Amino acid sequence: MEDQRGPEGQRQKQGQGQGLEHRHHHKSVDNGATNDGDGRISRRQLLKTMGTAGIAGIGMYAAGSAGWPKTAAAATSVNSYYDVMDYGAAGNGMTDDRAAIQSAINAAQSAGGGVVFLPKGTYAVSGTLTITGHNVGLAGVGGSSVIQCTFAAGNIIYFGGTSTNTGTINNFFKDFTITSNVKKTSGAAIFGEHAQRSVIEGVKADDPGMTGFNLYDGFYFRYFDNCLVSNVQVFCSHSGITANGKTDQTWGANLWITNGSRINTNVTAGSVGLYFGGSCGGIVIESTDVILCETNALIDTTLSGVLNREIFFNECFIDSAGKHGVHVKSNGVALLHFNNTWLASSGTTASGGYPNGNNLHYENTSAGLNDIMMSGCRVFNAFGSGVYSKGGKWTITGSSFHNNGRGASGGHGIILTDSTVQGANISNNTISLNGNSTLGQGIRIHTGVNHYILTGNLVRGNPTAQISDGGSSNKVVANNLTT
Template sequence: MDYNVKDFGALGDGVSDDRVAIQAAIDAAHAAGGGTVYLPPGEYRVSAAGEPSDGCLTLRDNVYLAGAGMGQTVIKLVDGSAQKITGIVRSPFGEETSNFGMRDLTLDGNRANTVDKVDGWFNGYAPGQPGADRNVTIERVEVREMSGYGFDPHEQTINLVLRDSVAHHNGLDGFVADYQIGGTFENNVAYANDRHGFNIVTSTNDFVMRNNVAYGNGGNGLVVQRGSENLAHPENILIDGGSYYDNGLEGVLVKMSNNVTVQNADIHGNGSSGVRVYGAQGVQILGNQIHDNAKTAVAPEVLLQSYDDTLGVSGNYYTTLNTRVEGNTITGSANSTYGVQERNDGTDFSSLVGNTINGVQEAAHLYGPNSTVSGTVSAPPQGTDLE
């Protein structure tokens, strides 16, 4: 059943605070067992509901928020908001919520006219607790002008699908996947965010990134990383297709993670390396076009190195092991040093197989005593024998 927010008093005139009316429609749908809450074209201003964890609008089991399309239906934070808001739209804190989501609308954080950290979408149970949200679907949603994160599914969600959406001009990351289990991000675009385009973090596992694009972000195009807490590392992550270009740091960074595959992507024009593997194990870099990186710093196109966290929260040294670099076409820029460089820091058991490497000072430079190169490269690497 559909619930039109205008039947509950929402105006969508770009001036009135419609938060109470929209929430009333959501609550009515929930009380009836579920449904779609529809926002016709217009700009719906909303204010904070109370505490940061209350956000502005709270979705519940079996309730979906739907608009008339990105840019046609806009939910925008009111001018002068001066408190932290963990999700303009979110699930309830500390409640396991399932079968809900949002589609065909824009969230606008009104960054220029508000104060404190504001996130666009947020869902999840509670930090450090065993509960989880389940079966979340977000489609064709634009999130812009947040002072914090664009999309921030968080603290254990099982089976979230986020597709055909856009995050841009946000103060932190465009898209976050924080403790996501079995979910998918596909056909999304992140651009002009102040930090990373996509940030896959904090125990996320069995997760697929397919045909996403990140460009012009201040940090990395895409990062897979453990984060600052001493938790299980992200693992079993597939990054398939898409493009990562013109970002301030690396195109793709894999840090303190296990069994990550990056394949069939176009990675170019980034400030530092195209791909950097940093304290990770079992990473595969397969069939990518990696070219013309190192735009703002002298760097290899692909960098393999270990991560020293002995003074960090874990107290461990994370050695990069068992990286496979196979079937890639790697072409350097004027600042590129090597096609593939392995640092002399314990990194080992790297396998370079059948790559085409051109336009660099040296094709490969490997220090690991068990690392090998085979197949066609443009120049003999130092310290190894071509087979």
């Protein structure tokens, strides 16, 4: 029976016997430099002998770093550094380097952790690279370090394990590119399972300038705890970043996607930029651009059967989806919060437009009190509506809704369509120029919607009506400027 103590409890058990004695000096340093008496060299000596490229990714994963777990042994020596060339990699784009890179990974794992270094080159791999040890990662020198997949099905890099007892802590992937010279039919560029406190930073998954959109999935986190995706670029044909937790919610907490990341699927049919498939909580998408996917962000319960807990978008660009910008399916999330975020131009394909091409499409058709909050957002240029809601409890303040309803069927700035909407506070927004002569209202409230406040809004220039209020009697509709 699986241990139900959750990620930290599992790690406390696993970490026993993995103390700081795991020191490995793979590369000797002989430059006239002396060490500190225990086999370690100083930071100054390291910079002299290895250079900055040689220590890519080491500093933030050193033992004792704040915020990293104390339950598994960290790599304690700056010499835990494994150059794949030393293990036989050619890096010429033709030789199969999978075995050589895997040998370097295995050596780092045997030593308790280390940096597997990818010098400048293109490393063809004919099968999955697998990391099953703590504190092990791959680091390159940016776009000139390339892992090139040569097989159609399956993950390119896998880390973690299939159970809580075989998961990993502190894996890291930094400053390299992953491409494929064949069209992938399944698998992710990087797939993590039961992964804790792991980082993907500065990684580019495919490059349309080189190979087109050959990757299938970008990054996939199945069962995770406290992971970070930072400053990445993902170009793929199916799903950019996917995450889901476990049904019992012991896994699926805290994932940050941030720092100038970008996701693009070239509006491939069925594609999703960000996909949160259930049992996810503490999800933060910040300073990220999700553009030109069929659905830019999809939130549902398909992968776990349990709703997601809380998802936050902060200072993001959600732009030019073929269908919906953000699509929340029934009971998809308990708390959804947009802050200072741009939602624009959804419904750009022939299948888009009202009601199938909305910037935010919310389908919580049950009577649950799921919360959606929008503050300081700019919601515009949808072929359908800016916000289309069939449920939930809404707070929309200080935002701008304009030029939605650009499609032939028109659309609205904000539409609340069903009695499953459990309340709304729509205040102090600017809502203008939405729709066309056939269908175009600033705010539309359907029959059955109850318990709402519309106040302090500037609603003007919407072709067929400014505010169409057909809701029930428990409401405040006052002090809106509609001329």
